[in-house]
Structure formats: C-alpha cells, structure tokens
Amino acid sequence: MGDMVLGVGAGVFIIALIWIVTLALTTFLTRATGPTKLGIIPVFLIAIIITLVLVFFPRASEVPSAEREVQIVDTFFIGRYVLLSLVSVVFLATLFMLLPLHFLEPVYAKPLRTH
Known part of the structure; x- marks a missing residue:
C-alpha cells in the first residue's frame, strides 16, 4: 500500500477530480445554446465509464502486503x-x-x- 493520503489511495483523488471537472463542464455547457448544450451527455457518460473502470479494475490488491514499514525514530x-x-x-x-x-x-x- 504505497502512496496513501488520509487513508485513501490516489484513485479516490482521481475519481474526485474527474467528477469536479465533469461538474464544471456540465455547468458551462448548460449555459450554452443550440446543439452545444447536448455536449453534457458525452461528458457525463465518459465520467461514468472512467469511474466504473477505476472502481472495478483496481491496480493494487485489497489486502496489504506484508512489507515492514519504516519507523522513524x-x-x-x-x-x-x-x-x-x-x-x-x-x-x-x-x-x-x-x-x-x-x-x-x-x-x-x-x-x-x-x-
């Protein structure tokens, strides 16, 4: 379990960043006119697909390895x-x-x- 911040890995931060960007893009696209407004649908679908891939195909195992952590004295x-x-x-x-x-x-x- 390498890079952990606040007890969670980098994937949680990536998912949060994806949804923040998606929310910003959908906010901008809702104020658009014409067919540009329909750009919300692919943005939302891409965010869902990336989130599902990150959740269902994690890179690290769920069980931590038996490595001994370095203790700073x-x-x-x-x-x-x-x-x-x-x-x-x-x-x-x-x-x-x-x-x-x-x-x-x-x-x-x-x-x-x-x-």
Missing part, C-alpha cells in the same frame, strides 16, 4: 526539548527585563509658554 528528542525550554527561559527573562524599561520610561513635563 527521533533520537534528538530530549535535546530538542532541553533546547526549547532554554530558549523559552531566555525569552521570558528578556521580556521581564524589557518591560520595566518600557513602563518606567521617564515622562518629562512640557514647559509652559508664557506671553
């Missing part, structure tokens, strides 16, 4: 979390050192203009 797991915690502590320390400078900035009174 993160060997730097602990080091990554130590680095994350160190960066978080440094960020919080700089934030709390910067806030007093921001809030305690002196505000000087403006001189009054006397005429």
